[in-house]
Amino acid sequence: MSLSDTAITLERFNESHLGGVTALYNDPAVTRQVLQMPYQSVEVWRKRLEADNERAVKLVALHQGAVVGHLGLEQFSRVRRSHAGSFGMGVAPAWQGKGVGSKLLAAALDVADNWMNLHRVELSVYSDNEAAISLYRKFGFETEGLFRDYAVRDGVWVDTLSMARLRRTPKAG
Numbered sequence: 001m002s003l004s005d006t007a008i009t010l011e012r013f014n015e016s017h018l019g020g021v022t023a024l025y026n027d028p029a030v031t032r033q034v035l036q037m038p039y040q041s042v043e044v045w046r047k048r049l050e051a052d053n054e055r056a057v058k059l060v061a062l063h064q065g066a067v068v069g070h071l072g073l074e075q076f077s078r079v080r081r082s083h084a085g086s087f088g089m090g091v092a093p094a095w096q097g098k099g100v101g102s103k104l105l106a107a108a109l110d111v112a113d114n115w116m117n118l119h120r121v122e123l124s125v126y127s128d129n130e131a132a133i134s135l136y137r138k139f140g141f142e143t144e145g146l147f148r149d150y151a152v153r154d155g156v157w158v159d160t161l162s163m164a165r166l167r168r169t170p171k172a173g
Contacts (some may be wrong), residue, residue: 008100010107011069012047013058018042020067021060029093033129035151048072057111061091061100068095070078075116084120085112101135109139113167122164126153133161141165 013021020045022042024030031038049058055077061069071089076082091100112118123134127146141163149157 006105007063008068009062009153009165010059010063010103011061013072015046015049017060017062017067018049020046021045021070024067024090024092027093032091032153033126033132034088034090055085055116057108057116059104059107061095068092069100069104071108073108073112073121075118083118083173084122085116085118086122088123097131101132102138105135105139109165119167119169120164121167122162124150124160124162126151127159127161133163136163136165139165 011017017168019042022040022045025034025036025040025045026038027037027097034135052058055075055115057073059073060067069089071087073085074088075085088103089101091104109121112121121141123141125136126145127133133143142165143163145162147155147160147162150160151158
């Protein structure tokens with residue numbers, strides 16, 4: 001099944017998606033690739049949803065009403081870092097490699113570029129997550145550094161990459 005066969009819609013994350021987003025990040029294959037703890041409650045996600053502000057864009061990808069992906073983009077609140085933001089995302093294992101991540105990321109970067117006026121979007125990703133790294137590179141992200149022993153996963157220390165995309169704007173003149 002691919003996106004050409006199936007309709008994937010994007011919506012702003014809201015109360016009706018809480019169960020689906022919780023289930024997404026509680027999937028062991030997804031938990032393994034993000035910095036979430038396993039067995040998160042719906043209440044954890046409800047609090048994150050309540051913390052909504054205009055510097056944050058929280059999207060879900062839906063297939064027939066079911067959550068198959070999530071992306072949260074947040075602009076930094078510090079004045080000297082307000083030109084930048086970061087994001088995190090997760091895609092259900094059955095939907096990985098089928099364009100869901102691309103659709104979420106394209107929508108988020110459109111908002112980052114055209115509505116939030118972000119010059120810099122950054123992320124961290126486990127250095128062995130080749131599929132995600134490939135997706136980010138496709139959207140212009142470049143590796144800026146390696147964080148050694150950044151997090152524990154499956155009982156061992158793992159490295160992450162720091163990646164960023166700088167938006168070049170033409171100079172007026």
